[in-house]
Amino acid sequence: MQSAIHTMNTALQAQTLTRTAAMLLCLLTSSKSVMAQPNFDQQLITSSLRASADPAPGSEFILAVDLSLEDHWHTYWPGINDTGYGVTFDISADPTLSFGEPYFPAPKRYLAPGQILDHTYEGTLRVLIPVSVSSEAQPGDRPTIEIVSNALVCDDVCIPQTTTATTSVLITDYPVTHYQELIDAYSTRAKRLVDPDVEWSASDSTHSAMLRVKGASRYQFFPSDACTQPADLIKQGDTRADTLTITFDQSYSDPGDPIRFAGRLRVLIGEEWQEYDIDESTTP
Amino acid sequence: MKSLKKAAFGAVCATLIAAPAFMMGAGNATESVEAAAKLSIGDKAPDFTLVDLNGEEHTLSDYTAAGNTVVLEWFSPSCPFVIKHYREDTGTMNKIAADHAENNVVWLRINSGHTKHSSADKALNIKTASEWNIETPILMDGSGEVGKSYGAKRTPDMYIIGADGTLLYHGAIDNRSDAAAPGKVNYVANALEEINAGKKISKPETKPYGCSVKYD
Numbered sequence: 001m002q003s004a005i006h007t008m009n010t011a012l013q014a015q016t017l018t019r020t021a022a023m024l025l026c027l028l029t030s031s032k033s034v035m036a037q038p039n040f041d042q043q044l045i046t047s048s049l050r051a052s053a054d055p056a057p058g059s060e061f062i063l064a065v066d067l068s069l070e071d072h073w074h075t076y077w078p079g080i081n082d083t084g085y086g087v088t089f090d091i092s093a094d095p096t097l098s099f100g101e102p103y104f105p106a107p108k109r110y111l112a113p114g115q116i117l118d119h120t121y122e123g124t125l126r127v128l129i130p131v132s133v134s135s136e137a138q139p140g141d142r143p144t145i146e147i148v149s150n151a152l153v154c155d156d157v158c159i160p161q162t163t164t165a166t167t168s169v170l171i172t173d174y175p176v177t178h179y180q181e182l183i184d185a186y187s188t189r190a191k192r193l194v195d196p197d198v199e200w201s202a203s204d205s206t207h208s209a210m211l212r213v214k215g216a217s218r219y220q221f222f223p224s225d226a227c228t229q230p231a232d233l234i235k236q237g238d239t240r241a242d243t244l245t246i247t248f249d250q251s252y253s254d255p256g257d258p259i260r261f262a263g264r265l266r267v268l269i270g271e272e273w274q275e276y277d278i279d280e281s282t283t284p
Numbered sequence: 285m286k287s288l289k290k291a292a293f294g295a296v297c298a299t300l301i302a303a304p305a306f307m308m309g310a311g312n313a314t315e316s317v318e319a320a321a322k323l324s325i326g327d328k329a330p331d332f333t334l335v336d337l338n339g340e341e342h343t344l345s346d347y348t349a350a351g352n353t354v355v356l357e358w359f360s361p362s363c364p365f366v367i368k369h370y371r372e373d374t375g376t377m378n379k380i381a382a383d384h385a386e387n388n389v390v391w392l393r394i395n396s397g398h399t400k401h402s403s404a405d406k407a408l409n410i411k412t413a414s415e416w417n418i419e420t421p422i423l424m425d426g427s428g429e430v431g432k433s434y435g436a437k438r439t440p441d442m443y444i445i446g447a448d449g450t451l452l453y454h455g456a457i458d459n460r461s462d463a464a465a466p467g468k469v470n471y472v473a474n475a476l477e478e479i480n481a482g483k484k485i486s487k488p489e490t491k492p493y494g495c496s497v498k499y500d
Contacts, residue, residue, distance in 0.1 A: 082437050082438070082496065083437060083438050083493075083494060083495055083496035084495070084496070085461065085462060085493070112496055112499065112500065113428070113499035113500035114396075114428060114431065114432055114436075114437060114496075114497055114499040114500075115432075115435070115437070116437045116496045116497070116499075118496065152364075152463070154495065154496070156401050156402065156403070156498065157362040157363070157401075157402070157403060157495075158362075158363055158364060158365075158495040158496075159364065160364050160462075160463045160464075229491065251489045252455075252489065252490060252491045
């Protein structure tokens with residue numbers, strides 16, 4: 001009996017030793033050590049610029065800011081996130097060029113443990129900016145555009161980074177299109193929902209907006225910075241139903257502020273996703 | 285082929301490492317996104333006991349029962365939003381903690397990062413505490429249980445608990461939500477001033493900002 005117990009203990013010890021050795025081997029040889037210190041000097045996001053055309057005075061062109069992230073790293077939608085902040089741009093250019101509102105594509109929902117919901121981008125993010133050329137611009141001029149992109153880039157840790165890109169456009173008498181796809185992409189961007197079917201309801205402590213888009217079977221909602229804080233975007237921000245209900249948490253707003261339902265919508269109609277912008281409030 | 289080998293090797297590693305934890309009844313992976321609390325102002329704050337970097341236990345209710353107001357700061361040594369409040373030119377957190385230490389205010393930092401993340405490495409936290417001149421405890425919550433019971437999502441995420449054990453303030457440390465510099469309005473300092481003066485907190489809830497708490 002004692003011999004059997006001894007044999008069993010020896011076997012268990014051997015098994016434990018084998019497992020410990022294997023764990024140590026795994027930890028030592030894995031490409032990403034669990035306790036690896038972040039390299040704060042590594043550039044994790046890069047950028048490049050591309051203009052749709054060499055424009056004529058008084059015309060408009062589309063500027064694409066292409067941001068590329070290293071694998072496994074993400075950055076943020078410039079709207080409401082549980083954590084992090086959205087990409088911003090510092091633009092320097094000749095005064096004959098004026099820049100419109102950057103257009104960001106719809107992000108992805110990133111749900112992390114602890115009920116943390118962020119709206120993020122991975123891989124390559126293309127932001128489109130409409131640029132107007134003053135009628136005072138002179139053909140033959142070649143104004144330079146510099147854009148510094150500021151992004152919080154996160155994986156296991158978060159690192160604020162900047163990346164700078166420059167390009168120039170040739171002012172011509174007759175515009176020359178180089179990248180038609182940028183013009184097409186901008187012209188098919190999400191448009192504001194016209195006269196949306198929104199029904200507001202209120203209880204003592206909450207306000208809700210119920211949106212119905214004809215033919216819709218699923219909705220995804222990405223609130224902009226202007227939106228009143230949604231109360232439960234984890235449940236309500238991605239809904240398989242013919243209506244979208246968003247409940248708002250007014251505790252972060254000043255009393256008396258209107259409730260604002262604003263941001264990007266992805267709506268599944270039939271088998272196609274369509275994108276819209278929405279900006280509705282309880283008081284006009 | 286190389287990647288397949290690497291994946292297979294990784295799977296073996298994961299199995300070997302995970303096996304003992306599984307046998308000890310560790311949580312199911314499908315439950316990794318647990319329901320988080322949404323504490324409201326005036327709610328009873330969840331009690332907890334956590335161990336600091338020196339191995340000493342700290343229990344919230346011990347502090348409140350002794351008549352203290354407790355500030356809980358969700359903490360990460362790697363988060364730029366935390367770092368900006370500990371730089372030599374800012375020192376926001378240490379300054380407020382020191383300013384109110386004599387007003388029965390206890391300042392506890394909680395690191396709810398999962399132990400697999402470098403920001404939850406004990407040695408790094410000890411080194412950081414020394415370099416940042418942090419004199420009050422950093423409590424380690426590697427399971428994330430306490431963080432989730434409070435619904436803490438960010439670092440820093442600030443909670444003030446009154447001596448009666450209720451939540452008096454939740455939100456941001458201040459009104460500037462980038463990683464560059466502290467804001468001009470410090471909500472926590474203002475709330476502590478109001479508590480000390482026996483006033484009602486004028487802004488008991490603000491929107492916290494920062495990095496995500498790395499629960500997994």
